[in-house]
Amino acid sequence: MGLPAETRPKLARGIRLQFDAARDQWILQAPERVLVLDEIAAEVLQRCTGEADITAIIASLAAAFDAEPGEIAADVDELLTGLIEKRIIAT
């Protein structure tokens, strides 16, 4: 586990989360790139508002998907760690 639980991730400046109605999918708009999000990534990123910390994000996902927080923590950490390295998520 890399990210401290009290991190409050948010989309970096210049990155937008958007629903792409023409293709019926969630996307991240980034410079020169459009990243297509799978369902889980879209759910995680909708919670990255800068208000909620990692613990709260995991709790909210666990409630929404009726899962154990422990089961999703590693996935959330992996996703966000990758996006932080790409400067898509800021902390």
Next chain:
Amino acid sequence: MTGMRRKPASTVSMDPAPEQLPLPARPVSQPVEPPLAALLELTHRCPLQCPYCSNPLELERVQSELSTEEWCRTISELAMLGALQVHFSGGEPTVRQDLVDLVRHARDVGFYTNLITSGAAITRQRFLALIDAGLDHVQISFQDAEPNSAVRISHVPNIQEKKLTFASWVRESGTPLTVNAVIHRQNIEHIDAMIELAVSLHANRLEVAHVQYYGWALANRAALMPSRAQLDFVTERVTEARERYRGKLVIDYVVPDYYAHQPKACMGGWGRQFLNITPSGKVLPCHAAETIPGMQFASVREQSLADIWAHGEAFQRFRGTDWMPEPCRSCDQREIDWGGCRCQALAITGNAAAADPACAKSDWHAAMQEIAATAVDAPSLPDFRYRRMGAGKH
């Protein structure tokens, strides 16, 4: 703007995030996918005179430019078509006095907006108005990190000062910045300084863009072609810098076609993801498409964009794989690189429907390498033919 307009397509990012477009092909019932992005050449006017400019030799005049209303209508049509990003480019887009209105309109209809600029033709006040209007991202092109060389390449005095000032406004505004360093034989040795420049400007991304030989760059090819040794040098420096600035600066870099053995999926495939609109409203599948003889380009003044995208003769000509002759026709890469670049095929082989000569399977592959070798071995360096209105005609 810049010598590397194929970039939106050929930039497959170095470390892709979750999943990346291009999307998997749709079922046959829906043959033409909506475009992802459009490059809007608002004007061909530009205070700079870069000899590698990718604009056509025959520059469009100010009198023929689309009006504010025409651009706004076009941007709305693009959004309805399903495009997601617009790149405001040129020429120099900031010489259009209505740029702020166009950016605001693009944001209003949901676009991710990118400004591709030299940074040399805008005041701080107007830049802040662009940010207010919702501009998402700025890309500044640099001719060199070394000021005297930048002056010589752009043919504008004090160019570096102007660009650095502009870049400082971008930084103060917190807007994400891409530095586009166009490299070629006459500045390639300054690669380290260009990387440091991007770092010092707090850029998020650096594009180290080899010149691509269309338009003015083709006319100046002998003066711009790097040698194999220069290429290896820059590749090594970029690889090293990527490691050093991991997590801080993303560096996009691709091997230039004349030294490559595999073609790039030009524009992500002809008529698949991108379109380019010229100052007067002609809709092109790629910015160099006008070099291909005998093609009809429809204008947004006469036809709807949806119609042009789906049925336009120019878009249909090389869309998909049906048009391909051998060796592409039976090649397993045909839906990956889509046969490479049509304009490059034309420039080297004389036939726009041939396989891109950057491909090792092309009969012209050796000839292309020969062109590079001849340029590099020439005893004297030709003078630049600068990009100017009217200078494209002989």
